[in-house]
Structures are given as structure tokens and as C-alpha cells.
Amino acid sequence: MDKSLTMPTISGQAGSRLEAGPQGKRPRKTLSSRNIIVYGALGLAALYYLVPLYVMVVTSLKGMPEIRLGNIFSPPMEITFEPWVKAWAQACTGLNCDGLSRGFWNSVRITVPSVIVSIAIASVNGYALANWRFKGSEIFFTILIVGAFIPYQVMIYPIVIALREMGLYGTLYGLILVHSIFGMPIQTLLFRNYFVSLPEELFKAARIDGAGFWQIYFRIMLPMSLPIFVVSMILQTTGIWNDFLFGVVFTRPDTYPMTVQLNNIVNSVQGVKEYNVNMAATLLTGAVPLIVYFVSGRLFVRGIAAGAVKG
Amino acid sequence: MLNNVSARTQSSVSIRELSLSFGSVKVLENLNLDIHDGEFLVLLGSSGCGKSTLLNCIAGLLEPTEGQIFIKDRNVTWEEPKDRGIGMVFQSYALYPQMTVEKNLSFGLRVAKVPKDEIDRRVARASGILQIEPLLKRKPSELSGGQRQRVAIGRALVRDVDVFLFDEPLSNLDAKLRSELRVEIKRLHQALKNTMIYVTHDQIEALTLADRIAIMKSGVIQQLDDPVTIYNRPKNRFVAGFIGSPSMNFLTGELAEEGGHTVFKTNGVSFSLDGYDAYGPLKGGRKVILGVRPEHIKVDGDIAGGEVHEAIVDIEEPMGADNLLWLKHAGHVMSVRIGGARRYAVGAKVRLAFDMSMASLFDAGTEERI
Numbered sequence: 310m311d312k313s314l315t316m317p318t319i320s321g322q323a324g325s326r327l328e329a330g331p332q333g334k335r336p337r338k339t340l341s342s343r344n345i346i347v348y349g350a351l352g353l354a355a356l357y358y359l360v361p362l363y364v365m366v367v368t369s370l371k372g373m374p375e376i377r378l379g380n381i382f383s384p385p386m387e388i389t390f391e392p393w394v395k396a397w398a399q400a401c402t403g404l405n406c407d408g409l410s411r412g413f414w415n416s417v418r419i420t421v422p423s424v425i426v427s428i429a430i431a432s433v434n435g436y437a438l439a440n441w442r443f444k445g446s447e448i449f450f451t452i453l454i455v456g457a458f459i460p461y462q463v464m465i466y467p468i469v470i471a472l473r474e475m476g477l478y479g480t481l482y483g484l485i486l487v488h489s490i491f492g493m494p495i496q497t498l499l500f501r502n503y504f505v506s507l508p509e510e511l512f513k514a515a516r517i518d519g520a521g522f523w524q525i526y527f528r529i530m531l532p533m534s535l536p537i538f539v540v541s542m543i544l545q546t547t548g549i550w551n552d553f554l555f556g557v558v559f560t561r562p563d564t565y566p567m568t569v570q571l572n573n574i575v576n577s578v579q580g581v582k583e584y585n586v587n588m589a590a591t592l593l594t595g596a597v598p599l600i601v602y603f604v605s606g607r608l609f610v611r612g613i614a615a616g617a618v619k620g
Numbered sequence: 621m622l623n624n625v626s627a628r629t630q631s632s633v634s635i636r637e638l639s640l641s642f643g644s645v646k647v648l649e650n651l652n653l654d655i656h657d658g659e660f661l662v663l664l665g666s667s668g669c670g671k672s673t674l675l676n677c678i679a680g681l682l683e684p685t686e687g688q689i690f691i692k693d694r695n696v697t698w699e700e701p702k703d704r705g706i707g708m709v710f711q712s713y714a715l716y717p718q719m720t721v722e723k724n725l726s727f728g729l730r731v732a733k734v735p736k737d738e739i740d741r742r743v744a745r746a747s748g749i750l751q752i753e754p755l756l757k758r759k760p761s762e763l764s765g766g767q768r769q770r771v772a773i774g775r776a777l778v779r780d781v782d783v784f785l786f787d788e789p790l791s792n793l794d795a796k797l798r799s800e801l802r803v804e805i806k807r808l809h810q811a812l813k814n815t816m817i818y819v820t821h822d823q824i825e826a827l828t829l830a831d832r833i834a835i836m837k838s839g840v841i842q843q844l845d846d847p848v849t850i851y852n853r854p855k856n857r858f859v860a861g862f863i864g865s866p867s868m869n870f871l872t873g874e875l876a877e878e879g880g881h882t883v884f885k886t887n888g889v890s891f892s893l894d895g896y897d898a899y900g901p902l903k904g905g906r907k908v909i910l911g912v913r914p915e916h917i918k919v920d921g922d923i924a925g926g927e928v929h930e931a932i933v934d935i936e937e938p939m940g941a942d943n944l945l946w947l948k949h950a951g952h953v954m955s956v957r958i959g960g961a962r963r964y965a966v967g968a969k970v971r972l973a974f975d976m977s978m979a980s981l982f983d984a985g986t987e988e989r990i
Contacts, residue, residue: 510714513681518728518775519702528727532718 369588392585412570423488435500457494638687665836707776715760857987877904887951895977907984
């Protein structure tokens with residue numbers, strides 16, 4: 310009886326204490342020394358990355374007379390888009406004077422099929438390695454991983470010979486083939502790790518339901534794998550788009566990808582250096598990876614996290 | 621020796637000399653098992669004993685290193701899982717997350733290209749039996765654990781299989797749901813009369829569901845019997861200790877001859893073995909372990925007769941319906957189960973009588989029942 314009597318008084322006290330609220334002022338959080346350091350460091354880092362971009366954007370919007378004044382940080386007095394037009398449609402590389410547009414379309418023709426082919430094959434590879442442990446699959450996987458760490462330069466000469474023998478040297482198909490193969494190790498690893506992270510019992514259940522290799526892949530695994538496909542697509546698109554070495558080695562001037570053409574425009578030694586055109590050309594070349602990141606950035610982070618955390 | 625004739629019996633699933641090793645690790649060794657038509661068999665054991673591995677072998681998800689598996693008198697050792705006439709329910713439910721319940725249920729049938737109206741008929745029947753009709757249009761993520769497991773059972777149900785395989789189906793559920801679904805699985809078995817093989821580490825599930833229990837340890841079946849026999853006449857000390865909660869009391873001692881009778885002697889105290897059903901004649905001098913379950917030791921008023929011992933109450937654990945006493949006697953501490961209403965003070969003296977007809981004697985060396 311005593312115990313039951315004391316209960317309401319205790320809760321009553323707690324109630325009055327709640328009404329009174331916490332004692333003293335709410336601690337201030339804004340201008341503490343810790344926050345100044347954190348935001349200061351973040352701001353400096355942001356500046357470090359943004360200043361070159363700023364310089365490029367403003368320079369690309371200036372005319373040559375204004376650039377000669379030398380104030381690279383000052384905003385353009387008169388905004389002109391002529392350098393952009395010139396970079397895209399008129400800049401000369403060697404004998405061609407149709408600007409970067411030729412390189413852009415070459416790059417598209419290289420990147421799109423390379424990305425599709427490499428992801429299609431790598432995802433099936435990863436799925437097979439994760440779920441259908443065949444004899445020697447561990448060795449196969451190890452070889453693949455080692456492949457990811459071999460420097461590209463070592464293989465250039467053998468590949469040139471191989472492509473020549475296949476009659477693909479200097480063509481876009483040759484470069485597509487090279488990109489697809491070189492993307493394979495890291496892409497397969499990516500897909501394998503993702504498929505391993507999916508519950509194994511799903512795969513077992515599908516097998517008991519009678520689904521075969523391709524049915525499980527297309528009807529069970531694919532619908533669950535959007536994040537990793539996005540990650541893979543971003544990595545491949547930016548990687549292949551930004552590639553310079555393979556582009557310069559395995560293609561000819563009229564099939565040069567955008568990066569190689571950009572280099573040729575910027576490094577041309579004849580005539581006046583048109584800084585504004587160079588800047589515009591660089592921004593144009595970098596636009597594609599930038600857009601890819603902006604559009605799919607959130608999915609990218611989710612895909613990376615999904616592969617890492619899910620056990 | 622492999623004997624095909626013996627496989628052609630009444631049994632629904634037969635396992636012959638089955639061995640499986642992962643590299644140098646032997647998970648199953650020379651295992652034989654016959655499961656009757658319509659039987660509910662539980663594979664019971666702690667984790668790593670090979671029970672799930674055995675189930676996966678029966679399902680065709682793992683290839684045995686040696687041995688053969690028969691289902692309905694057909695050698696299915698190298699058959700694909702889908703051709704074995706089995707359905708399987710997993711611990712994690714393993715529902716396809718992107719499909720609705722209806723699509724989950726019908727996936728196997730759609731893969732097998734069963735006609736649409738037949739699919740609808742079977743899905744309707746299965747969802748009727750499991751009472752999941754209102755859930756058919758939902759995705760698995762919108763279901764509770766119990767509902768998910770029901771759908772998982774339904775997936776096996778629609779395929780009209782001969783044998784149901786359950787791989788710890790209730791382990792992911794909370795205690796209340798677990799006991800509810802346990803009853804439902806039992807009801808399902810009584811209604812369908814299919815052969816069911818059920819893997820669990822939970823002895824309550826095993827005792828309540830099984831027609832027969834196979835207790836496994838290190839890839840070997842220790843005892844295969846009905847639950848009552850397993851509980852009352854365990855074949856060895858491992859089985860005796862594994863089944864029962866609180867665990868059986870084990871007293872280490874030896875057999876001795878006293879006054880023309882064989883008695884059990886520990887720390888100078890003799891226990892009469894009157895009523896013990898031994899496999900063979902018991903002789904003095906043998907080192908043995910006496911096992912008695914907590915409810916087979918009678919206290920004070922429950923004593924009907926026979927030899928009486930005296931003990932001191934060490935700890936009392938009231939558990940509601942029961943009261944568990946830990947008693948000190950003959951240098952041992954033993955647990956005794958009495959009615960929940962009977963209370964004792966710590967240090968009190970109590971009188972004990974051992975029901976030797978329900979006790980077990982194990983050889984101290986081999987730990988086998990004698």
C-alpha cells in the first residue's frame with residue numbers, strides 16, 4: 310500500500326519540474342572557436358577548388374584585348390560568347406578547322422558503346438562470380454584483380470600489334486574494344502562485391518523456383534541493382550571520356566576523342582595564344598563528366614554506400 | 621555399401637551414405653536417413669552441426685561429395701532443385717523485393733510457363749490456406765515479419781511439392797509470433813500431410829512440431845527418435861544435455877555392489893537404481909554418469925515411496941507456473957522442478973526421492989547410455 314501511495318507524488322514532482330524547464334540560458338553555438346576553425350578550413354578548401362574554375366569561366370567570356378590587360382581575376386567588362394562558339398565550331402587542329410565538335414562526337418561514339426559493353430559484360434561476370442561458384446572461379450577472380458593493378462603503359466605496344474592484326478588499329482571500334490577490356494577488372498570487382506552483399510537466400514529461392522542463370526540475372530538480380538549500375542556507369546563514363554593516353558595512341562587525327570583534340574588546340578604553337586578559346590574548349594570538354602556527376606550524384610553516393618555497408 | 625533396394629521403401633526422402641566436405645573440412649560424414657511419407661522430421665542441433673548443410677543437399681543447392689539422395693524413390697542426387705519436387709522456406713524469408721506478394725507466389729509457376737488460369741487458381745488456393753489474400757498486391761517491404769514468412773510458405777505451397785524444407789523459418793521472429801506461427805505450421809502439416817523437413821536450433825520447436833527428431837552434432841546424427849523417446853531415453857550424454865530446459869542434472873560417480881544390488885555411488889552417497897531400465901546387466905566398479913531431469917526428482921510431499929535422500933536448498937528460482945530449486949546433495953548441486961505454489965527458504969532441509977525409471981545412466985568414458 311505504501312509503495313502505491315508514493316507513486317503519484319513522484320510523477321507529480323517530475324511534472325512540475327518539466328514545466329519549469331531547464332535552468333539557465335541555452336548554450337550559444339554560433340561563434341565558438343571550434344566553429345570558426347571548421348568553417349574557415351572548409352571555406353579555404355572550397356576556395357582552393359573554385360578559384361581556378363572562376364578564372365576559367367571569366368576568361369572564357371572575355372575578348373582578347375581585355376585578356377591582354379592581365380587582370381585574370383576581374384570579371385569581364387563586356388561578356389562575349391564568341392570564344393565558346395569558336396572553340397566548338399572553328400578552332401583548328403592540324404588541317405581540320407571545325408572545332409571541338411568533331412572530337413565531341415568522336416568521344417560520344419567511343420564512350421557510349423564502351424560503357425554499355427563493359428557494364429553488360431562486367432555485371433554478368435560479377436553475378437557469376439558471386440553466385441555461381443564454378444570450379445576455378447577463385448583463381449579467375451584473383452587473375453582479374455591482378456589485372457586491375459597492371460599499369461596501362463606496359464600493355465600499349467602489344468595492344469597496338471593486336472589491333473593491327475585484327476585490322477582495327479586507328480578505328481573507333483579498336484578503341485571501344487580496348488576501353489571495354491580495360492574497364493573489366495574493376496567493374497567486375499564492383500559488381501561482384503555488390504551481388505555478394507545481396508542475401509544469398511534470394512538466389513537459392515530463385516533456383517528452387519526453377520529460374521536459370523539468365524532468368525535469375527534478369528528477373529531477380531537486375532531489378533535490385535540500380536545503384537551499382539549507376540555507380541558503374543558514372544565511373545566508366547567519366548573514365549573513358551577523360552581518357553587521353555588510349556585516345557592518342559589508338560586513333561587517327563580524324564577520329565581523335567575530345568581530350569586529344571583539346572590538347573591539340575591548347576598546345577598549338579602557331580599564331581597568337583587565344584586564352585579565351587582555350588578556356589572555353591577546356592570547359593566544354595569537362596562539361597560531360599560534370600553533368601554526369603550532377604545528375605546522378607545522389608544515386609552515386611547511395612550505390613557506393615550500399616556496396617560498402619550491407620553485410 | 622550402397623543398397624538401392626533399401627531405398628525403395630515407403631520412405632519419401634532417403635539419404636544414403638552422404639558425405640560433404642568444404643575443402644579439408646568434413647561437414648557431413650557418411651550420413652544415412654530415411655524420412656517416411658507425410659512425416660514431420662526436425663533436424664536439431666547447435667550452429668555448425670551440419671543441419672542446414674544437409675537440408676541444402678536435399679534441396680539440391682549444395683552438391684554432396686559422396687552418397688545419394690532419393691526423393692519419392694527417384695534418385696535426385698544430380699537433379700536440379702526445381703526437378704526434385706521440393707519447396708523451401710528460408711530464415712530470411714527470401715522474398716523477391718521488387719515483386720508483389722502475388723508475383724512472389726507465382727514466380728516459380730511463371731518460370732515453368734504454367735497457364736495463366738492455373739496460376740491464378742493455385743495462388744488463390746495457397747493464399748486462402750495461409751489467409752494472405754488481402755496482402756496479394758503489396759510489396760514484401762510493406763509486410764510484417766510474420767506475414768512475410770507466411771508468403772514464403774505460400775511460395776512453396778503453390779508449387780504443389782512433395783516435400784517441404786524449412787530452414788530455421790521462425791528464427792527471425794519475436795517470441796510471440798514464433799509460437800503463433802509454430803502452431804500454424806503444425807496445423808498446415810496436419811491439413812496437407814506432406815513430408816516436411818524442418819531445421820532448427822530451438823528445442824521447443826523441435827519437441828512440439830516433430831514426429832521424429834534427428835539430433836545432429838559435427839555432421840553426425842546422434843539420435844533419431846520421436847520427441848518422447850528423445851526426451852526420456854536419450855542415447856548419449858550430448859542428447860541428454862541438449863534437450864531439456866533447465867538442463868538434465870549430471871552426477872559423476874561409479875556403480876557399486878551393495879547388499880546384493882547394484883547402486884550408484886558418488887562422493888560416498890549411494891543411490892538405489894531400483895526401476896532403472898538398463899540395456900544390459902549393470903556391474904559394480906564401472907565409472908558412470910547419472911542423469912536425472914529436474915522434474916524427475918520428487919520433493920517432500922510428492923514422494924510416493926522408495927529411497928529418500930536429504931538435501932539443502934541453495935537457490936530458489938520462482939518461474940510462475942514452476943518453481944526451480946537448486947539443491948546441494950552429495951557434493952553436487954542439482955536443479956529440481958516443483959509446483960509454483962510451493963516455496964522454500966534458502967538453507968531449508970528437504971527430502972528427495974529420485975525417479976530412477978525416468979533417469980539415464982551413461983558410461984563415463986563413451987558417454988553412451990547403458
